[in-house]
Amino acid sequence: MPPMKKKVEKEGGKKKEMITVEVKKEIIEKHERGVRVADIARFYNKSTSTICTILKKREEIRELDAVKGVMRVSKQRPHVLEDVEKLLLVWINEKQLAGDTVTENLICKKAKGLYANLVSKLPGTSTENEEGFKASRGWFDNFKRRSGVHNIVRHREAVSSDAKAAEAFAAEFQKLMVSERYLPQQVFNCDETGLFWKKMPKRTYITAEEIAMPGHKPMNDRLTLLLCANASGDFKVKPLLVYHSENPRAFKKCKVQKSQLNVMWRSNSKAWVTRILFVDWINEVFGPAVKRYLLENNLPLKVLLVMDNAPAHPPGLEDDLLEEFDFIKVKFFPPNATSLLQPMDQQVISNFKKLYTKALFQRCFKVTEGTYLTLREFWKNHFHIMSCLKIIDKAWDGVTKKTLNSAWRKLWSDCVFGHDSEGFSHEQEPPVVDEIVSLGKTIGLKVNEDDI
Template sequence: MASRKASSESGSVKKRQAISFEMKVAIIKKLDAGEKMVSVARAYNMNRSTIGTIYKQKDRIMEHVKGAVPMQSTIISKKRGKILEEMEKLLTIWLEDQQQRRIPLSLMLIQEKAKSIFEDVKAKAGESAAEETFSASHGWFSRFKKRANLHHVAVSGEAASADKEAAERFPQVLKEIIEEGGYSAKQVFNVDETGLFWKKMPEKTYISREEKTMPGYKAAKDRLTLMLGANADGSFKLKPLLVYRAANPRALKNVTKSSLPVIWMSNIKAWVTLAVFEDWFFHHFIPEVKLYCRENGIPFKILLVLDNAPGHPPHLDDFHPDVKVVYLPPNTTSLLQPMDQAVDSDPEMTLRSYWKSYNIFNCIKNIEASWREVSEVNLNAVWRPLCPQFVNDFRGFDQEGINKDILSTLVGLSEKLELDLEEEDFEELLESHGEELSNQDLMELEAQQRVEEEEEDETPVPMKKFETKLLAEGFSLIDKAIALFEQQDPNIERCTKVANQMNDAIQCYRIIYDEKKKKTVQSSLDRFFRPVSTTPSKEDTRQPSSSSPGPSTSSFIDVTEEEVTLEAHSSDDEDPLGPMI
């Protein structure tokens, strides 16, 4: 402490410096070229740990830089204004978002959006940008595509709509592929992505109004991407893939991500990229489906139906000999894609405080519960447009009735919470998930993407572990709860059934408890063993015993059974309730 204070007073403490993305890229390139981290840190006058942190974020930084317009240009013939550069950054985000949503783009649509963004950015800049102009010409767009490296963005002469003719032809084509390959409904799978604004509230709520007045990034705009999938039989749901913008949000710092009910992945834009999809395909989809086939006696021969989303690799057929991939025709997703068709608290807590405490971990639990509630019948039924031969006797959804019931429930909840919301407010909220990003949304997203380590905490924390005392306490609480129900229930058969189900549900924890108790007893018994030297003592030398069996490496102190039991129960991890069966 004294030396640190002295160095601070002498002015030798390094000042905090801003690190641009250009500098980070240069650092990454030096490390990739083989330079030592120590020498790079010395060259940039930074701590070695800072250089290490930058290199850990290599993938994230390089992905962000791909979309950064200025870094793609190698020849500059004309000085470009700051407003134009900012507009192009925002336009890149908008284009990629449209591609993720599989919305067809036309040159005219892009030009109009570019001019709209330019005017909004210019207005925000004020008088300093009054002289900058922009015409969104064909030549500008051609140069912009090169600068922004947007070779994957498909642009047509005019906006395309859903291709009904292709959608009508394709089911027969797919049927022939299925028959030729001998695939059953259990072996045909489909996955699809959907965006979720996981903390968005209806516009009329006071929470939504308050957030609009707050500076900085808006929680309601925080979006994640979910990828859901199942087989045509409806009997097997894939574990959902969730892609979030932060790798280590604070809400998950005590949670082992592999134990989540979703597959957790991250990138700065929260999108399913080619790298994310390939990782999911190899390390999750194939092992998960292979296990399902083995457990159900089904040959591991799979047909995966995908749309042409930019994050779906085009040559997945080459990756695994037992997994065939078929792609839907362009502009038919909304008509054919199966997964596109499916798609006690504290009484003193106020809605405002609950909303503020609602985090990504809570969201994950809700996603798991919602996905679990989707029935096998419904999962099978959504294949009707694509594979009608696989769909069982199903008369269709009463969508209007379902929507009415859901909206009625939501309105009832809003009345209890004194929110004064109507059905139209919830309909507007649901529809907003499909709306394109506004210019203001783009500005907020771009600003948020500049913030490093947003809501992340890489501080190591101790792993969760079971404690015998707490396990016993949990069993005791469950027993008390069951006893309370039994006291009130005149139906003995019912309360007995509930008790049995509860005991079956927590049996996995009782097994853990029993194992820990065994280890506790064993460790206590070990106290009665002591090592004995193989070299005889002087006393043994002077008084040899004819009955002695010779030197031994250990001996056991003669104790009674009561003493062993007493010693075992004197452990610090004692269970006051005794073993529970």
């Protein structure tokens, strides 16, 4: 059972179980997808009356704008702090994807900077207001609890300890592969990444024009992708995509059947992968796909899924698997060593995003060369989420078997084919970047390697 509940002390020693705002929204979404109240109650180990109460308050709950993990939204809590923590989560994610160690000191310093910047833009702001937020130790501990972020360390010397933890885990992992006789085809890694699917390089005229316009900024439209593949690199699992809209306008226009998409489509207000969505993906996509793959290739029905300990990845995941997938075992990376070891972080996601940008520029070139549309007209009126899905499919398909296999060299070097894998990812980067820059200039965009 996912650990979505927390216990709050009450008088007399009794404990009352509470459900987070985030999970209440998941319960509503699950019910709206057709799941029965009784099944939801059983999944959460709650009474049907509790679930019905949540469903009755669905409109009120939908309006709550809470950071992930929050039980209640306090009216006394300044709205600007919610904005600070949302921006902070995006910043932390970007730093970790880049392989940087994120410490308490860095987070508090960034939080104070974000707060000062946001408050300075409010009407009637004074210097006293700007200094009202101290980013204290207490705030930091509460932020970790509210947001569910685990991979944060308190001390600057963490870099060396992270390296030691990564080295010890890799040694233990390789022994496990030998003792349990896992084949590269049977070992998988998955990881989430945010994608600003309509973003253009900073210095292009389209970006400058959007920044100058008031209201919604389409380039800030984000979705989350969960990508997964095995260590041999010959099998990619259908990705999970989480967007803020269940039925975008383009779906109706294109008469989309979600079951036929190249991704498992799910939605919530913040476009985040949650525990419920992750377990759904495991049971509905990952389990059936890997079982079919192993049987078709006459391989033993045995799978190991290795991943980080993100809030969306429940520690008791194996308990949530359907009986037919009891051959799947799960192993978690140690905290603060994920960026050093996780295969998806070793150029795979980076390579995917470069290929996405390349395919996007190719699409822009094709449209502006073969139609009467200008790039600005195409970008504003014709590039929608269905276009994005086609490009995601093309980019994920373009991540090669060799790239996927080479990404395991730090964690499981024995499974990497050939002897040139160490320099492979770096060797392949410049041509892709050069192609993107060349395409950008061809369609009239001011762009260089640093922008990419």
